[in-house]
Amino acid sequence: MHDILFVNARIIDTEAGLASDLVDVRISGGRIAEIGPKLDCPAATRIDANGRFMLAGLIDCHVHPFLADANISRLAEVPPTLMSARAVRILERMLQRGFTSVRDAAGADWGIRQAVEEGLIKGPRLFIAGRALSQTGGHGDFRSRTDDHDVCHCQHALAFTSRIADGIDDVRRAVREELRKGADQIKIMVSGGASSPHDPLERNQYSPSEISVIVEEAERRGTYVMAHAYGADAIRVALECGVRTIEHGNMIDQATAELAAAKGAYLVPTLTTYEVLAETASESSWSEAMLAKLALVREAGLESIRICRAAGVKLGFGTDLLGDSFDEQSREFLIRSQVESPAQILDSATRVNAEIVGQVDQLGVIKSGAIADLLLLDRNPLEYLSVLQDQGEHIAVIVKDGAIIKNRL
Missing domain, CATH: 2.30.40.10 (Urease, subunit C, domain 1)
Incomplete structure (x- = not known):
């Protein structure tokens, strides 16, 4: 060199x-x-x-290059070969936009990370979460209501997204399994989400005892837990149990933001995805219930940043894009500029995100x-x-x- x-x-x-x-x-x-x-x-x-x-080099701390469909349930028809081919193109374009590192928030595995490290793919370095952990009926459970089968061990793109784990012993084993398979951090679902069809947005998922065990197992291996969370109460529970980064966090309130600041936790907003999903709703075939949830989190996004900035919460930078919308990645800068200075946004996308992925003074x-x-x-x-x-x-x-x-x- x-x-x-x-x-x-x-x-x-x-x-x-x-x-x-x-x-x-x-x-x-x-x-x-x-x-x-x-x-x-x-x-x-x-x-x-x-x-x-x-x-x-820019860092995006919430990406899903393996979720190349805005309607996630359709990924059940996508084999891993096609999923990987699509991900290669997505990662290569991310690098050309200046993102030299990304944190995958579920879907990527150690193989794609290794392909980047070996130079087989010209993409950003990857920090992977493996399969996100979800309770039965949670944000990572994409089965239809008429599906009464246990979760299958299928080989399709949707199966790489999440795994169902319930109870203390089951979540403990799930964390250990994802770490065994090379996860850099653990992703869990602690509230409902917009892209999942049946879970109420405002309801908590995973009990405090389950979350605590997940955090314990991650910390034992020298890593941390990132939690998908929208509602203030779900965020509060996750923070009290030791979760290090809150993903999205749109419906956070002042008291919960102050708790996050006191614990030194991070919040990773992902605003551009809501704009794109709203603009392409007719193409995604989302249900009316899902679109209603999307409208709620979209409306609350900028206010959550104002609340967190005022409370002193450390804000990362993420995008959470799906489907064919990855070219909107850099739009996140412009959306956040409505409530933040350019310096604050750039600091989130470089130095602060480097802290999140454990690369202080190395990246960012x-x-x-x-x-x-x-x-x-x-x-x-x-x-x-x-x-x-x-x-x-x-x-x-x-x-x-x-x-x-x-x-x-």
Whole structure:
């Protein structure tokens, strides 16, 4: 791997909300080796940024590249081969939009992660959850009401999405099984959801005793639990049981947000998916009940961010897109800009998300010793968030793991 020397770049500090003066950045061995003025490395590949803005590689902490259908139940007709082929295209396009890392929130397995690591797929590095855990009748139970069979061990895309586990012993075994199969973190469903047909949105799922055991098993292996949750009470129970990240969280209230802040937990909003699902409702064949749930969470999304910002909750960045809508990934920046500053949003999508995936000072920052994931942007994203739109068109250079993925200079 050859050294790379960027000259005349302005580094974006997302935490401070500032762009640096012109500096040089040397990359060696896949990491940022040196930052300073007028660096010299004759053997390096030299790239003149010409005053462009350098941002750490983006991180999306809630993706589903294996759920390539907005109507999730239809995935029961999709074999793993087709599912994987679709996921490859989705991941490759994510990388071209500047997302050098993503956290899969159910569906991906260690095989697709390994394919990325071996360079067989040019996609973002993956932090996988394996199959999400759901109670019977919960957000991960997609059986029809006329289906009286036990959950099958089928080999189709829907079967990779979730597993049913009930009771202390069953959830304990399920966590151990997902970790055995290579999960980086554990995903659970603790409230109803919009995309599942029969579970009420406002009702809690999983008992505190079950959640506590799930958290215990994850922590024993040095990892954590991420929880799908909408209602304030479901979020509260999850936080009290030690869940580390709350996914969505649209219906959180002030008291619960203060509890999240006190516990140092994270909330990962996913607003763009609600907009896209509402716009494509006729194509997804969602039921009226599902669309009604979607309308509720969509309306509450921006207010949940206001509440959490005021309470001091650490906010990550996610998208939760399904089907053919993955090209809307960067739209999340614009939606959140209605209630947050560009610096806050960019910090969520870089430094804070790096904390969530356990990569503090390794990902999400541009500093000596960090992994060399970085973007060179035509305009200052602190002033023009639109520079991240248009499928990466305004990203001049993309570097992942110290390797040039894209270079149009």
